[in-house]
Amino acid sequence: MCLAAIGSYVYIYLVALLGLLICLAVATLTSLGLFIWFAMTPHNPETERKRLAILEGFALLTGFSLGPILDSVIAVDPNIIVTAFVGTSVIFICFTLSALCDTHRSHLFLHGTLMSGCSILFLVSLTNVFFGSTLLFEANTYLGPLVMCGFVLFDTQLIIEKAENGDKDYIWHCLTLFLDFISIFRRLLIILSKKEKDKKTDWKNKKY
Missing domain, CATH: 1.10.287 (Helix Hairpins)
Structure with a gap:
């Protein structure tokens, strides 16, 4: 980081x-x-x-x-970066602790659902390149963090499962969690930046 x-x-x-x-x-x-x-x-x-x-x-x-x-x-506002980083850290820690506390490894069954979610988000993004729909953009923006939070749960439990089975490749495990963190952080930046832009636009409209 x-x-x-x-x-x-x-x-x-x-x-x-x-x-x-x-x-x-x-x-x-x-x-x-x-x-x-x-x-x-x-x-x-x-x-x-x-x-x-x-x-x-x-x-x-x-x-x-x-x-x-x-x-x-x-x-737009430099403070958004700090807010997004703190928000990402809180989300990451909470979901990681949730995965660690679940001794039944129930989140390992999320793999198929999460991969389907990624495929849908990719298709939505690809479709929106041609249509430029605000609705599709917002759907992709807000659903993306939910999918990535699911990956934090899944990847954490997968790492534990692999470690218990003798896979001690901590470097690859580190990379996996790093990518999860960066993905959530990027999407939070987009969401917070958009909200701040909308707030400034509304304030200007009221002013005039």
Whole structure:
């Protein structure tokens, strides 16, 4: 998370000022390459340092890729970033504790439902590219965090289940939870930013 924050800082205070938006595309493609490299690297004591380095690079570039949305949120209200981070942390902790307290591993059965939810959200986003519907956009925006909260429950219990069965790949488990956190954080940024924009628009309309 610290490396992701550094990556975002680099984008906002360096790249955004220099106008080098091509760096964003390069960073996104590089992070994808690192993810594939990480997934293909087997877990063993000899590759542990390498996999940790790949994870650190991926986290840094993920934060860098968050730069544009953070930049747009700062233009609306910088306090939204703090609010979104605190909100994401609270959500993440609450759902993680819920998963840890459930000794029956009942949330493991959510996998099919969550994958279906992701597919629906993807199709809605793809459809909205052509139709530009506000309703579809809001449906995707508000349903997305619910699906990702479900993934926090599922991934936490899956990690416990794997660990109990001898899978001690903590680096991959760390990556899984990191992606869950970032996904919730990104969507909260969009929701809070939209609400703040609507509030300012309503205030201007009342003023005039």
